[in-house]
Amino acid sequence: MCDSKSHTWQEAFKVLGIKYNPDGTLNREIQIPMVDATPTADPKQTNQLALSTDIPLSPHNKAYIRLYIPVKTPTGTKLPLIIYVHGGDFVLFSASTVIFHEFCNNIAGQFPAVVASVEYQLAPENRLPAAYDDALNAIFWAKEQALGVGGRDPWLEYADFSRVFIIGSSAGANIAYHVALRALDFDLGPLKIIGLLMNQPFFGGLQRTQSELRLEEDKYVPLYICDVLWSLALPQGANRDHEFCNPINGGSYLGRVKRLPRCFMKADEGDPMVDRAMQLVHLLQSYGVPVIYQFNRGGNHGMELTDKTAAKNLYDDMKEFVYSTKPAQNGCGNGPKRHC
Numbered sequence: 001m002c003d004s005k006s007h008t009w010q011e012a013f014k015v016l017g018i019k020y021n022p023d024g025t026l027n028r029e030i031q032i033p034m035v036d037a038t039p040t041a042d043p044k045q046t047n048q049l050a051l052s053t054d055i056p057l058s059p060h061n062k063a064y065i066r067l068y069i070p071v072k073t074p075t076g077t078k079l080p081l082i083i084y085v086h087g088g089d090f091v092l093f094s095a096s097t098v099i100f101h102e103f104c105n106n107i108a109g110q111f112p113a114v115v116a117s118v119e120y121q122l123a124p125e126n127r128l129p130a131a132y133d134d135a136l137n138a139i140f141w142a143k144e145q146a147l148g149v150g151g152r153d154p155w156l157e158y159a160d161f162s163r164v165f166i167i168g169s170s171a172g173a174n175i176a177y178h179v180a181l182r183a184l185d186f187d188l189g190p191l192k193i194i195g196l197l198m199n200q201p202f203f204g205g206l207q208r209t210q211s212e213l214r215l216e217e218d219k220y221v222p223l224y225i226c227d228v229l230w231s232l233a234l235p236q237g238a239n240r241d242h243e244f245c246n247p248i249n250g251g252s253y254l255g256r257v258k259r260l261p262r263c264f265m266k267a268d269e270g271d272p273m274v275d276r277a278m279q280l281v282h283l284l285q286s287y288g289v290p291v292i293y294q295f296n297r298g299g300n301h302g303m304e305l306t307d308k309t310a311a312k313n314l315y316d317d318m319k320e321f322v323y324s325t326k327p328a329q330n331g332c333g334n335g336p337k338r339h340c
Contacts, residue, residue, distance in 0.1 A: 003311065007224035015225060019092070021333075026091070026232075027123050041071055049109025052101070055153065057141060061121055061316065063134040064140060066095045068108035068115040069155045069163055075340045077158035080322050081142065082107060085135055085179075087170030087302065089202060089226075090233035100303045106311070107167075111319045114159040116142060120175070123233040129246045131171075139166075143191045164325045165195040167318065170302060173201035179278075181256045195325045197200030197264040199272050199317055200301055201280065204230055205246040206239060209275035218272050220301045220316070229308040238297065258287040264321045265291060271274040277330040291320055 011020060017030025037052040050068045057063040070079075073338045084107070086093060086100040093100065096116040108115045145152050146161035168176030180196045204226060230240050243250035252258065263284055269279035274295075284291050293319060304311040308335035 001030075007222075009228060012225050012228040016092070028090075028092060032093065033098045033251075034094055035098050035101050036096070037066055040275065050105040050115075051155075052082070052105070052108075055144070055248075057119070057134065057137055060117070061126075061134075063121060063137065064095070064119045064289060065108040065138060066101070066104070066117040066119065066219040067153070067155055068104050068117065069158055070109050070112040072112075074112070075159055078163075079158050079162040079211060080111070080113045080165060081113075081156075081159040082113045082115045082165045083142065083164065084323075085120070085122060085172035085175045086117065086167075087167070087172045087202070088122075089122045090131060090171045090174075091227040091229055091297070092122070098272075099252075103311075106315060110315050111322060113322070114155065116251075123256055127235055128233050131175050131179070131236075132182060133334035135166075136182055139179065139183050139188065139191070140186075143188050146191045161190055162192045162194075163322075163325075164191055164193045165197060165322055165325075166193060167199075169304070170202070171197040173198035174203060174254055177201065178244065180260055181253050184256045184259050186333050192327055194261050194327055195264065195321070196261055197321060198277070198280075199266045199304070199314065199318075200273065202226075202242045203247060203273060203276040203279055203280070204247070205276070206241045209279075211269075211275040212272045215270070215272040218301070221272055222273065240329075248283060252287065253293050257284065258289065260289045261286065261289075262290045262321075262325050263292070264318065265293040266296075266317065267294065268296045268301070268303065270299040270303075271301040273301070285322075 004286045019027045021027050037054045039051055039053040042048055042167050048071050050070055052066055052068045055065040055067055055278055057065055084104055086095055104115045109111055116138060118135050118138045120131040145156045166176045166180050176196060176198060182195060214221055230245055234242055234244060240246060265281050267274045280289055281293050304314045
């Protein structure tokens, strides 16, 4: 449902570059380039940071893992395993979309880390919780790799399965949060998820926040666009106070929230959803979850995808969080400094 009185569904669809097909699927007309995985080093690219390969995740749908390792793999040490969930408002893009592919290349090469980027099913063809299911299956896949079920992928020999982190941006951060909660119901040993990193999470609610009202006509994620995207992504009949959209309504999620690992949150003043991010920080803190948060003046939603300086700052802060988080760590410890 589009709550805006000055905008229409038709306008939102035009901006998003989507149209309904007769069978109810979407025709996605705006195509950011997609790129193939690069499983071997290219001798012509002297600055190549990482290698990548695609691994099917499910025989029942098109979900898969794009796995990354640094070109220069370390000897004698294991790397943290990052499970990465891309953005796109649940409706757009892919793990192979060039901006997310390069993001993972940079994480793998610059942290360094082993990165498993999740290709999940998109809405409205597959409404939530389908994306959560695919991300959870990625965690189960990582557990099987840790156990060596059916033989371990050679690239996973570089991974430290006791140092697993879930990272997501925008809708990917929403998915990361929900899948981290869902994963708490399962015995994942010997896999250990010790950190959750959320960058500008995509959340909402029926009652507008001050930042949403202040940035109602935001250039990047105006409210009327967000409303339409939620209508496409949420289960049929649900509104924006459903816990998938408004995590505050989920409360303790049956006591799960207090069991979450150490968290990192990055939010920007110029993002309409910044208040939602800070609400979640306060919720996590109220349940005793250790949280390191970044609140930056200015900025905009998705800024790291177009601003190299913002991207570098984000890489550095996430790297510091990952490498300062230990498997048995309790409390905030050392991490990126808070900004006000």
